[in-house]
Amino acid sequence: MWWKEETVYQIYPRSFQDSSAVKSPNDGFGDIPGIISRLDEIKALGAGIIWLSPVYKSPDADNGYDISDYYDINPKFGTMADMEKLFAEAKKRGIKIIMDLVINHTSDEHEWFQKSRDPKSPYRDYYIWRPGKQIPGKKNMQPPNNWTGFFAGETWEFDSASGEFYLHLFDKKQPDLNYKNPKMTEEVKKILRFWLEKGASGFRCDVINIIYKTSLDDGKKSLTVQGLEHYKSQEGNHNVLKEFRRDVLDKYDCFTVGETVFVDLHDAKLLSNEDRKELNMLFFFDHLEVDRRVARFVPKKFRANKLLDVMTKWQQGLDWNAIYFENHDQSRIVSHFGAAEKGKNADGKPGLYWERSAKMIALFQFTLRGTLFIYQGQEIGMTNFDFKKIEELNDVESHGLNKLMKKFCIPKSLRWKWIKASSRDNGRTPVQWDDSENAGFTKGKPWLGVNKNYKYINYASQKKDGNSVLNFYKKMIAFRKSSKSLIYGDFQPVYADSRIMIYKRIYKNETFTVALNFSFGKARIPKKYAGLFNGEQIASASGEKVKDTLLPWDGVLLRS
Numbered sequence: 001m002w003w004k005e006e007t008v009y010q011i012y013p014r015s016f017q018d019s020s021a022v023k024s025p026n027d028g029f030g031d032i033p034g035i036i037s038r039l040d041e042i043k044a045l046g047a048g049i050i051w052l053s054p055v056y057k058s059p060d061a062d063n064g065y066d067i068s069d070y071y072d073i074n075p076k077f078g079t080m081a082d083m084e085k086l087f088a089e090a091k092k093r094g095i096k097i098i099m100d101l102v103i104n105h106t107s108d109e110h111e112w113f114q115k116s117r118d119p120k121s122p123y124r125d126y127y128i129w130r131p132g133k134q135i136p137g138k139k140n141m142q143p144p145n146n147w148t149g150f151f152a153g154e155t156w157e158f159d160s161a162s163g164e165f166y167l168h169l170f171d172k173k174q175p176d177l178n179y180k181n182p183k184m185t186e187e188v189k190k191i192l193r194f195w196l197e198k199g200a201s202g203f204r205c206d207v208i209n210i211i212y213k214t215s216l217d218d219g220k221k222s223l224t225v226q227g228l229e230h231y232k233s234q235e236g237n238h239n240v241l242k243e244f245r246r247d248v249l250d251k252y253d254c255f256t257v258g259e260t261v262f263v264d265l266h267d268a269k270l271l272s273n274e275d276r277k278e279l280n281m282l283f284f285f286d287h288l289e290v291d292r293r294v295a296r297f298v299p300k301k302f303r304a305n306k307l308l309d310v311m312t313k314w315q316q317g318l319d320w321n322a323i324y325f326e327n328h329d330q331s332r333i334v335s336h337f338g339a340a341e342k343g344k345n346a347d348g349k350p351g352l353y354w355e356r357s358a359k360m361i362a363l364f365q366f367t368l369r370g371t372l373f374i375y376q377g378q379e380i381g382m383t384n385f386d387f388k389k390i391e392e393l394n395d396v397e398s399h400g401l402n403k404l405m406k407k408f409c410i411p412k413s414l415r416w417k418w419i420k421a422s423s424r425d426n427g428r429t430p431v432q433w434d435d436s437e438n439a440g441f442t443k444g445k446p447w448l449g450v451n452k453n454y455k456y457i458n459y460a461s462q463k464k465d466g467n468s469v470l471n472f473y474k475k476m477i478a479f480r481k482s483s484k485s486l487i488y489g490d491f492q493p494v495y496a497d498s499r500i501m502i503y504k505r506i507y508k509n510e511t512f513t514v515a516l517n518f519s520f521g522k523a524r525i526p527k528k529y530a531g532l533f534n535g536e537q538i539a540s541a542s543g544e545k546v547k548d549t550l551l552p553w554d555g556v557l558l559r560s
């Protein structure tokens with residue numbers, strides 16, 4: 001199956017490549033002609049599929065995840081003609097494109113929502129409108145229930161034109177659609193068909209396990225999103241997914257990957273087991289939260305054995321996985337699980353083990369079972385941002401959190417420490433193409449600051465260096481593509497402690513063994529497993545031959 005064997009490359013358009021062709025020349029936003037100009041790099045990397053984060057018309061309250069027209073392109077990014085050219089140019093290079101499908105909510109500037117503000121409009125039921133509650137002693141109408149939102153804020157907004165509240169699980173500019181209305185569901189099918197006909201090969205489906213709100217009753221008290229039990233993975237949600245599959249998706253050669261928030265293995269099986277015909281695979285969050293609490297906002301100690309446990313659960317628990325370590329909502333993985341944050345120079349020069357840990361993590365990812373997703377910049381080991389204060393951030397979620405923590409009197413320095421580690425802007429700084437001004441991303445003023453380490457970490461210099469992170473990714477992508485064992489083999493954990501992990505991939509009579517060291521110290525492999533290391537060494541992050549000891553941040557792949 002092509003979508004199991006190809007590597008997917010995620011593009012977050014506004015941070016990828018600015019061209020001088022769109023809107024005002026060099027407006028500081030990446031755009032579609034910019035993507036076209038870099039297709040050869042993606043081809044050379046070996047990725048066969050692009051996941052394109054939203055390029056649709058949008059007022060950008062949540063960077064395009066608030067869509068005001070699903071059939072049009074945000075002028076910042078170009079035109080529909082540019083988009084058609086992108087499909088054609090990608091196709092020429094054998095690259096398929098999947099679109100981002102954001103259908104839990106629209107923008108409040110979408111025509112449907114504007115019309116729905118009139119209680120008599122046929123569009124009223126496209127969204128979730130409810131009267132407020134009159135509470136004795138309170139002057140203003142109170143929201144219909146006690147739910148709290150994903151961006152650490154309110155979930156109901158009062159609309160004076162209507163005299164009622166509307167539900168928004170994310171920003172107030174992202175009203176939730178009503179999946180109890182079959183007319184609205186038909187509109188979504190039309191959107192799917194439109195993009196499949198244009199040339200899309202599938203969809204990444206935004207927060208797709210929370211689209212159906214079974215009831216609007218009060219939620220159980222919770223520190224994170226309160227009310228979740230009324231809309232996460234509901235029967236109605238499964239039915240809508242089955243309908244999309246039956247009426248539209250199964251008629252095309254395409255696949256879907258669902259972004260499924262707060263998903264557990266039980267829900268995940270229901271959503272993605274092939275015989276149920278809902279999603280083809282999904283993104284879970286567990287692995288990125290092994291060193292986080294309160295969803296992912298508060299850091300805690302990393303332990304390799306915890307990470308291996310979580311991975312084993314998902315590797316063995318699902319027929320097929322979507323494997324990712326980064327996306328536009330996450331910290332950079334070399335900063336999160338790797339060594340990038342230690343030993344940095346004041347001018348951004350990364351520490352000694354930045355590069356090796358980036359390769360070790362690549363080795364980890366490329367030896368897991370599932371479809372692999374890498375995020376722009378991951379292949380050169382881009383790191384978290386180096387901003388100094390909250391004002392430099394753009395992310396709505398970070399600002400929401402900051403406000404909430406302030407309300408709870410959490411001191412400023414602690415707020416900043418937590419936001420710095422979790423902010424979605426970590427993954428959103430512009431791609432570092434070369435060492436010219438703004439890292440070759442734009443000749444204008446970038447919409448979000450470029451990390452000052454671009455002189456040390458950039459595409460152009462890594463292309464020339466045979467031992468770079470980029471060239472390691474290229475080798476791993478190619479090797480993975482040629483190996484049925486690494487794609488389809490069974491996953492078997494062997495050993496882990498707080499610093500290292502060892503696992504195997506087994507397929508017919510071939511076995512791969514992987515050992516990884518997530519620490520600044522050398523790590524001796526327990527004697528009991530020494531025999532595993534007699535196999536043929538395919539790759540190591542350090543480039544050294546591994547015998548019985550792993551160097552700091554090293555990883556090794558062996559075949560027997």
Ligand code: TEU
Nearest residue numbers: 062065150170206207261295296329397
């Ligand atoms: O993300 C869903 C989502 O819930 C997380 O990104 C969220 O911000 C975080 O996990 C809270 O812990 C998707 C998109 O990927 C994101 O960019 C959008 O902002 C969001 O949906 C709304 O469309």
